[in-house]
Amino acid sequence: MVRGTGGRALSGTPVGDTPRVRGGQTEQHAAGSSATGSSAAFRVCAVIPTYNNEQTVARVAREVQKVLGHVIVVNDGSGPPCTRVLEGLAGEPGIEVVHRPHNGGKGSAVKDGLGRAAELGFSHVLQVDADGQHDLGDLGRFVEAARDAPDALVLGTPEFDASVPKVRLYARQITTFFCALETFGRVIRDPMCGFRVYPLGLARRAKVRGNYMDFDPEIAVKLVWQGARVVNLGTRVRYLAAEEGGVSSFKMVRDNLRISWMHTRLVLGACLRLLVWPWFVRQRRLQSSAWHRIPEAGNTLGIRFLAGTARLLGRSPVRLLLLFVVFYYTLVKAAARRASRDYLERVGAPSGFWAVYKHLLCFAECSLDRWYLVAGDL
Numbered sequence: 001m002v003r004g005t006g007g008r009a010l011s012g013t014p015v016g017d018t019p020r021v022r023g024g025q026t027e028q029h030a031a032g033s034s035a036t037g038s039s040a041a042f043r044v045c046a047v048i049p050t051y052n053n054e055q056t057v058a059r060v061a062r063e064v065q066k067v068l069g070h071v072i073v074v075n076d077g078s079g080p081p082c083t084r085v086l087e088g089l090a091g092e093p094g095i096e097v098v099h100r101p102h103n104g105g106k107g108s109a110v111k112d113g114l115g116r117a118a119e120l121g122f123s124h125v126l127q128v129d130a131d132g133q134h135d136l137g138d139l140g141r142f143v144e145a146a147r148d149a150p151d152a153l154v155l156g157t158p159e160f161d162a163s164v165p166k167v168r169l170y171a172r173q174i175t176t177f178f179c180a181l182e183t184f185g186r187v188i189r190d191p192m193c194g195f196r197v198y199p200l201g202l203a204r205r206a207k208v209r210g211n212y213m214d215f216d217p218e219i220a221v222k223l224v225w226q227g228a229r230v231v232n233l234g235t236r237v238r239y240l241a242a243e244e245g246g247v248s249s250f251k252m253v254r255d256n257l258r259i260s261w262m263h264t265r266l267v268l269g270a271c272l273r274l275l276v277w278p279w280f281v282r283q284r285r286l287q288s289s290a291w292h293r294i295p296e297a298g299n300t301l302g303i304r305f306l307a308g309t310a311r312l313l314g315r316s317p318v319r320l321l322l323l324f325v326v327f328y329y330t331l332v333k334a335a336a337r338r339a340s341r342d343y344l345e346r347v348g349a350p351s352g353f354w355a356v357y358k359h360l361l362c363f364a365e366c367s368l369d370r371w372y373l374v375a376g377d378l
Ligand SMILES: Nc1nc2c(ncn2[C@@H]2O[C@H](COP(=O)(O)OP(=O)(O)OP(=O)(O)O)[C@@H](O)[C@H]2O)c(=O)[nH]1
Pocket: 048, 049, 050, 051, 052, 053, 076, 103, 104, 105, 106, 107, 109, 128, 129, 130, 131, 133, 168, 192, 194, 213, 247, 248, 249, 250, 251
C-alpha cells in the first residue's frame, strides 16, 4: 500500500521495501510500503532527472516520494544552487540523489536513474520532470494504469493551458507526426511528455542511443517496436513563470537537430522493418497453420465406425472409405489444406489441390497403419 497525496491511500502499490540508498537515509520505507498488493512483482519508484531546477525540484521530489515511497533524483551536473538543494534533499527518507559529475543531457540522466532502479529491484519507473510543469495529483492514476498494464508504456498526453509557448507546441506536433510514421499509426499521442511510467526490463532492453531531448521520443518508439502497448493518459501541463522557477533548458537549435537526426534513424529503421514485414507475416501464418496446431477432425463415432469396419471387413474397404472421407476433409478443411500446402511448398513438391489430397490421404493411411499396429493386427 502507498500513501497518496493528502494522505489518500493507493492500495496495493508495493513500493517501499527498498534497500539502503545512496545519499539518503532510507533503509526500510515507512508505513504502507511493504511489497504486498495485487501483483507481487509490481514495484515502482520514481526517477526525476534535474538540471538547474533549484526552485522546483525539492517540491516535486517530496510530493512524488509521498505517493511512491522511493524517489531517485538524478542531478545532471547542475550548478551550485541546485546541487546545494539536492544535497539537503538527499537526507530525507525515501529520497536518493545520484550526482552525475558533468551535464550529459536528460537522456543520460534518465538512463542512470533506470540503472539505479534496476539495481534496487524495481519493476517499473515513473519518470517525471523536475521543472514543476506536471500535475502531480495524477501520480496515482499513472501508477494504477501501469499496474493494470504492466508491460505497457504509460505516457502522459499533455493538456496545455495558455502558458505553453507556441513554438514548443508546433515542435511537439512535428515529432508526434514522425513517431506515428515510425510506429505505423498514432499509438503515441505525445512522445515528448516528461511524465510517464516505464516497464523497467523493456525500457532497459530498448537500446536507446539518444542522450538528450531525443531520448524521450526514441524510447517511446523503440518500446512500441518491442511490442509494448502505449497507454496514453491525459494530464494537465502548465509552464511556470520564471519567478515561480520555470526554467527550460531545451536548446532550440541543438536539441531540434538531435531530434531530427534521431527521426532520420528511426524512419530508416521503420522502413527496414517494413521490408521484413512480409517475412514476419508469413512466419506467423506458418506458425498458426502448423500441422500440430490443427484440432482433431471428425468425432469419435466416425473413428469407431472406421475401426469397426477395419476389424470386420479388413483393410481394403477402409482404404476405399478413406478415399471419400479424405476428399471431403480436403474440400472443407481450409486450415489442413493450408498446412499441407505450406509443407509441400517448403519441400519443393507440387502443392495443387490433388497434391494436397494425396498428402492428406497418406497421412490418413499412416494413421490406419498405426491403428493396426496398436490393435496388434499388423
Ligand atoms: N534540458 C535539459 N534538461 C535536463 C538535462 N538534464 C536533465 N534534464 C531534466 O529533464 C527535464 C526536462 O527538461 P526541460 O528543459 O523542461 O525539457 P522539456 O520539458 O522537454 O521542455 P519544455 O517544454 O521547454 O519544458 C527537467 O527535469 C530537466 O531538469 C539537460 O541536460 N538538459
